[in-house]
Amino acid sequence: GENVEQHPSTLSVQEGDSAVIKCTYSDSASNYFPWYKQELGKGPQLIIDIRSNVGEKKDQRIAVTLNKTAKHFSLHITETQPEDSAVYFCAARGGNQFYFGTGTSLTVIP
Amino acid sequence: ETGVTQSPTHLIKTRGQQVTLRCSSQSGHNTVSWYQQALGQGPQFIFQYYREEENGRGNFPPRFSGLQFPNYSSELNVNALELDDSALYLCASSSAGGYTDTQYFGPGTRLTVL
Numbered sequence: 001g002e003n004v005e006q007h008p009s010t011l012s013v014q015e016g017d018s019a020v021i022k023c024t025y026s027d028s029a030s031n032y033f034p035w036y037k038q039e040l041g042k043g044p045q046l047i048i049d050i051r052s053n054v055g056e057k058k059d060q061r062i063a064v065t066l067n068k069t070a071k072h073f074s075l076h077i078t079e080t081q082p083e084d085s086a087v088y089f090c091a092a093r094g095g096n097q098f099y100f101g102t103g104t105s106l107t108v109i110p
Numbered sequence: 111e112t113g114v115t116q117s118p119t120h121l122i123k124t125r126g127q128q129v130t131l132r133c134s135s136q137s138g139h140n141t142v143s144w145y146q147q148a149l150g151q152g153p154q155f156i157f158q159y160y161r162e163e164e165n166g167r168g169n170f171p172p173r174f175s176g177l178q179f180p181n182y183s184s185e186l187n188v189n190a191l192e193l194d195d196s197a198l199y200l201c202a203s204s205s206a207g208g209y210t211d212t213q214y215f216g217p218g219t220r221l222t223v224l
Binding site (some may be wrong): 004006032034036041042043044045046049089091095096097098099100101102103 | 211
């Protein structure tokens, strides 16, 4: 099955700086890659997603890039704000299942 | 538009007992997937229901079972609870039919097994 690895596991940035989280996947057949934000005590919230026929997608301060050849995709958050502090998960769809990374705990320091 | 809801919020059981968790899918969604999220880990796929039938299963034993009802709501049942079953159980709904597409998660049920 699919294997998704996510780095780093923790990330601290100053408010206003950028944050980058990287994921790799193993199954070249995977074709859909969502990113979720999970705040304490809540379920994961979809923040952005990308399909395998697209190399980059942007939504305001959030962007995702996908390199199919290298089998990696990244989340970029610009102009970080304290409310961006949360755990972020990447995922890859393999067949009918989603496989999640182990999460990145992002702390934005005011 | 109503989001995904789950009940109960928290649950405490003892080893060997049975538990039923419930999920109401987002309005217009006909597919429900269940995940187990252990502390500090990413969600692990348990199974998916579409058209009231199991439509894919992860690496979980048969004591994890489920149901989907005509209104697309769903139940997760776990028999013979073990200590390692303590986790956050998440339900996610989507509208792409049997081929899972964009999923939206509920708030989860926190299960503690003593």
